[in-house]
Amino acid sequence: MTLLDAPQRTYSHRQVLEILSGLLLALMTSMLSTSVVGTALPTIVGDLGGQEQLSWVASATLLTMTVSTPLWGKLSDIFGRKRLFQIALGLFVAASVVAGLSQNIGMLIAARAVQGLGTGGLSALTQVILGDIVPPRERGRYSGYVGAVFGISTVAGPLLGGFIVDTDWLGWRWCFYVCVPLAVVAFAVVQRVLRFDHESRDARIDWWGATTLTGGATALMLLLSFGGHEFEWNSAWTYILGAITVVLVAGAVVAERAAASPILPPRLFRDRTFVLASIASLLVGVALFGAMIYLPQYLQIVKGMSPTESGLMTLPMVIGLFLSSIVSGKVASSTGRWKAFPAVGLVLVAIGLFLLSRLHVDSTPVEIGAYITIMGAGLGMTMQMLVLAAQNAASRQDMAVSTSGVTFFRSLGGAVGVAAFGAILTNRVKDELAARLGGVAAAPQLGTPEAIHGLPPQVVKAVLESYTEAMQTVFLVGVPAAVLGVVAVLFLKEVPLRGGGAPEAEPGRHGRHGRHERSRRKQPV
Structure with a gap:
């Protein structure tokens, strides 16, 4: 017998805000630490050495965050939400300290990998706990805050990193230390305000499913992250990792169908809402991470901005994302309708990306700011609504795994976006430079933005046009x-x-033969 968190009482608005404050503080610190390193990477590898391993520093956190996300929701069903949340936060704090103390590139990569484990738990369990304490009808008003924190942390991280690196008396190690005090405060807040009743429930850990799922996701992430960089796409490594991915994913399907308590229950994939919300979340991840990782390169290389200035240029996106996330969440809670927001939001994301594709060497800051504001507004209307849709359609027993599943696909989409956009950028720059410089091999000698702008004028012009x-x-x-x-x-x-003050029945779900069933067990709120 194990314990499953099961709140048996209604939480007031004030109590929800108290709990949410601790959850969001922890989520914000972990997401900031994930994205803050971007602008600091050149300085870090210059200090520690290991330029050839730079991509590992950037990808280690994203890799472990993605592959661990489905596990946290299931483990929280078994061992309890609060306990698992605090373990994830503790992993993150310990890894942040070790990362700041790193004496070589290998030590830093290992610490970043452990950071990713903690971040995956915090991002998934924040959504799960919110689903525990708030009915779906009321959840929109609060999920808007979660979406705003997620987006703001992702976008504002490079700004904070640029400021820290540009400040002489701080240095790159404070990119990791700066989040530790906030995380400690978050731990104390969660310890004080998060109180759950428990119900006993039989549950077993699906070790075979966990191994195949994480192994398959890891192999795929390694292939997407390092293909075209660490090794050629048409190489033995590509085929080996691809084969491992296929075998382990097939093994995961078999394992999950046979498991008594699967990590990702197969019945989730018979739910149209879960499947479509996961697909849409994956595509949102492609747009969000792909654009945010590479937009600073345009700002720093083409526009000649410093890391701090390029971070400041993302503020319009932060504002657009924050406002649209809060407003859409409140409207969804008051009306009970949610579908229009992700539909309109993704249209805005498409428009924003198209407008960004029209940027040129002489584009003004006003143009850039307007375009990324549109994209930010679209992301704010989309990210949390997709999680809310999956939670609303899930039964009580599947709420945690459906939440972590949608979050997993968003992270996976981010990995796909970073890898695909990076391969396109590298190949296009190389081709454009060769065309403009008459085949002169200038691309391999390109370094930091400062080094690029120190090249001969004709080469600088060619580089800027090529990057554009x-x-x-x-x-x-x-x-x-x-x-x-x-x-x-x-x-x-x-x-x-769904929602309201009274307890309600769980939503219907498809049984073994595909027929619609309804649970008569009341859902606590």
Whole structure:
């Protein structure tokens, strides 16, 4: 017998805000630490050495965050939400300290990998706990805050990193230390305000499913992250990792169908809402991470901005994302309708990406700010609504795994976006430079933005034009991903948000023979 968190009482608005404050503080610190390192990487590898391993520093956190996300929701069903949340936060704090103390590149990569484990738990369990304490009808008003924190942390991280690196008396190690005090405060808040009743329940850990799922996701992430960089796409490594992915994913399907308590229950994939919300979330991840990782390169290389200045240029996106996330969440709670928000949001993301693909060497800051504001507004209307849709359609017993599942696919989409956009950018820059410089091999000698702007004037002109052309292609490739996301959302069936003051029955789910069943067990709120 194990314990499953099961709140048996209604939480007031004030109590929900108290709990949410601790959850969001922990989520914000972990997501900031994930994205803050971007602008600091050149300085870090210059200090520690290991330039050839730079991509590992950037990808280690994203890799472990993605592959661990489905596990946290299931483990919290077994061992309890609060306990698992605090373990995830503790892992994150310990890894942050070790990362700041790193004496070599290997030590830093290992610490970043453990950071990713903690971040995966915090991002998944924040959504799960919110689903525990708030009925779906009321959840929209609070999920807007979660979406705002997620987006703001992702976008504002490079700004904070640029400021820390540019400040002489801080240095790059404070990119990791700065989040530790906030995380300690979050731990104390969660300890004080998070109180759950428990109900006993039989549950077993699906070790075979966990091994095959994480192994398959890891192999796929390694292939996407390092293909075209660490090794050629047409190479033995590509085929080996691809084969491992296929074998382990097939093994995961068999394991999950046979398991008594699966990590990702197969019945979730018979639920149209879960499947379409996961697909749309994956495509949102492609757009969000792909654009945010590579937009600073345009700002720093083409526009000649410092890391701090390029971070400040993301503030319009932060504002657009924050406002649209809060407003859409409140409207969804008051009306019970949610489908229009991700549909319109993904249209705005597509428009924003298309406008970004029109940027050129002489684009003004006003133009850039307007375009990324549109994209930020679209992301704010989309990310949390897709999680809310999956939670609203899930039964009580599947709420945690469906939440972590949708979050997993968003992270996986981010890995796909970073890898695909990076390959496109690298190849386009190389081709454009060769064309402009008459075949002179200038690309391998390109270094930091400062080094690029110190090249001879004719070479600088060629580099800026090449990067502009490449970035236009990168953003234009993101447009179809957003459009496909719109299509996925349009096929979602809008089930009005459940909720209210009284307990309610669980939503129907498909049984073994595909017939609609309804649980008579009351859902505690």
